[in-house]
Amino acid sequence: LPVLLCDGKTVDYTGGIRGEVIMTHSVHKKFFSDKANCRNAANGLMKRKDGEGCEKLTLITYDAFASDGKQPFSDEEEKILWLNRCGFTVVPLKICTAPQEVIDYRASVMDIRKTLEYDIDGLVVKERTIRYEDAARARPDRQIAFKFSLEEAVSVLRKVEWSINGGTYTPVAVFDEVLLNGTTVQRASLANPDTMRALGVKIGCKVVVVKRGEIIPKIETAIHENSGTESEIPVPEKCEVCGSALSDEGSRLFCPNKNCGKRILHQLLKWVNVVDIRDLGESLVEALFKSGRVRCISDFYTLTTAELTPFFLNEESIAAEKKSLGAEKVIKSIKSRVNMSLSVFVAGFDIEGIGESSCEKLVAAGYDTLDKLLSMTEEQAAAVYGFADIMAHIAVEGLKENAEEMKSLASGTITIIAAAEGLFSGKTFCFTGELVSMKRADAEQIVRSLGGSCKSSVTKDLSYLVTNDTESGSSKNKKAAQFGIPVITEKEFLSLAGK
Ligand SMILES: [Zn+2]
Known part of the structure; x- marks a missing residue:
């Protein structure tokens, strides 16, 4: 398109401009003082479909x-000048020639930030060269x-509360409400017992709280002014769910009982998510677990439509011998996901520290069959790039614990196939909303053909969320x-895929 420059000339330009939408303090103060901060107020306006207030x-x-x-410019400086000439508001630019200059400049901006x-x-x-x-x-x-x-x-x-995720107990600090970046916070994860001990926090002590990435609260330090009123943080000794004595490995506090209810259910949900069995929702997995019908991964594969029907239809419909399309769909989904790469297979077992990408590292290091993985020692795992000693320990223990079921699943029910080598090896994608140039199934096929895998939900180990509505306030976004x-x-997805 011809772009009119401020000096009256026009240039031809076809392409994108990237920027950030912000709200100034003066606008916030004048119109949106009820909103906690500029960021929240701007977000609210951006989500409006009618565009009201966007001015x-x-x-x-x-x-x-x-x-x-x-490109109408040849380096970063010219780019900013060009944008400015085109009439856009631009970010301030400073050219530095040494690292110390960058540090000094940052300090000077911090001083005037408010x-x-x-x-x-x-x-x-940024590097000046584009x-x-x-x-x-x-x-x-x-x-x-x-x-x-x-x-x-x-x-x-x-106080410190312990949140249970699978078998792992994570300490969460609860402190008096404070205002940070315009919102009140009261809780922050302490990661694990070692981190908690290293911080030296005690009940009743003062803590300095910050927000990481301005979103996640974190305790930075503990201040002990009046140690007479402080008390040690109790660490739970028994599993709340099954009563087993908890293992405290320092970097992880967990229930060692592999038959602990919470751990099994967590593993079942993880399997469904990693292997990507569609239509088998969380509540159905929970119901199947509670009913006692599914107590281990293998149990999914012996389910029949008749057994699932009561979870979809009421007694009357069953008496009338009605068929449940929902039940049939679930069985079909389970059966459609029996071929998978070794990494997906192992990651599905919910072993702490072994997600798809870390398993990929083991495979790349030569542990490329289930047998080789199961006979890997702690020392061997620790020698693999990206595996610290702690992780190697947890990985090998977890593999040992699940060895029997892994072998039984892999001998008949599940076929482990060599992962396609390619651009997307070890990468996971989740598609949401409508695609324009192809069907979702075709896009997912592209991912798999390049060695990647697809997910139906957003988890923290996902590599990319693909959507044409990147600004929508959807729960996935x-x-x-x-x-x-x-x-x-x-x-952007297609260009990543080299299409
Ligand atoms: Zn337990």
């Missing part, structure tokens, strides 16, 4: 890319965010934002 937002641009290859017209949380440091190949990556290598120190608040730790997972469009 109160500002677009600050920082990137441009001509899709026909005719007086700026809009909120910023850091700088982006490298399109790098820019095309979902996470470019040649530009990094250099964030400011976070906003802090001081509170008092009142929100989850992706929460986990920091890149959200890409269909077009």
Whole structure:
């Protein structure tokens, strides 16, 4: 399109402009003082389908890319000047020639941060030369965010709760409510017993709370002013679910009973998610587990339509010998997912530390059959790139614990196939919403043909969420934002796939 420049001339430009939508402090104060901060207020306006209020937002641009290859600038500085000439509001630009200059500049911006017209949380440091190949990556290598120190608040730790995920017990600090980045926070994960002990937190002590990425609260340090009123944090000794004595390995507190109800259900749900059995929803898995019919992964594969029917139809319909389409669909889904790569197979067993991508590393290191994986020693696993000693220990223990069922599943029920080698090896994709150029099944086929795998939900180990509505407030988009997972469009997906 011809773009009218401020000086009255026009240039031909076909391509994209990238920027961030912000709300200035003055607009926030004048119109949206009921909203906690500019970010929340801007988000609210962005989600409106009717566009009302969008004139109160500002677009600050920082990137441009001509899709026909005719870039009207030759480096990052010219790019910003060009955007400015085209009439866009641009980010301030500073050319630095040494690392210390960058550090000094950051310090000077931090000093004036509170007086700026809009909120910023850091700088982006880029190489001056433009490298399109790098820019095309979902996470470019040649530009990094250099964030400011976070906003802090001081509170008092009142108690520690233990959240149970599978067999693992995670300490969660509960402190007096404090205001951070405009929202109140009261809880923060302490990760594991070792982290908790290293922080030196005690009940009744003061804690400094920050928000990581301005979203997830974290306790930064503990302050002991009046140790007379402080008390040690009790660590649970018995599993709440099955009563077994918990194992405290420092980096992990967990229930060692592999028949513990919570662990089994967690494993069943994980299997369904990793292997991607559609139509077998969480509540159905829970109901099957509670009924006692499904107590291990193998049990899924012996289910019949008749057994599932009562979960879909009432007694009257069953008496009338009605068929349940839902039950049939579930059985079909289960049967359609019996061929899988070794990484998917092993990741489905919910062994802490062995997700698809870490299993991929073991496979790449030569442990490429189930037998080889099961006979791997802790020392061998620790020697694999990306496997720290702790992870190697947990991995080998977990494999041992599940060896019997793995072997039994792999001898008849499940066929382990060599993963396609390719661009998407070890990558996972989740598609949501409608695609324009193809059906979802075809897109998923592309992923698999390049060695990747597809997921029907957003979990923290997902590589990409693909949607043409990247700004929608859907729960998948929100989850992706929460986990920091890149959200890409269909077009970006195709370009990643080299199509
Ligand atoms: Zn237990």
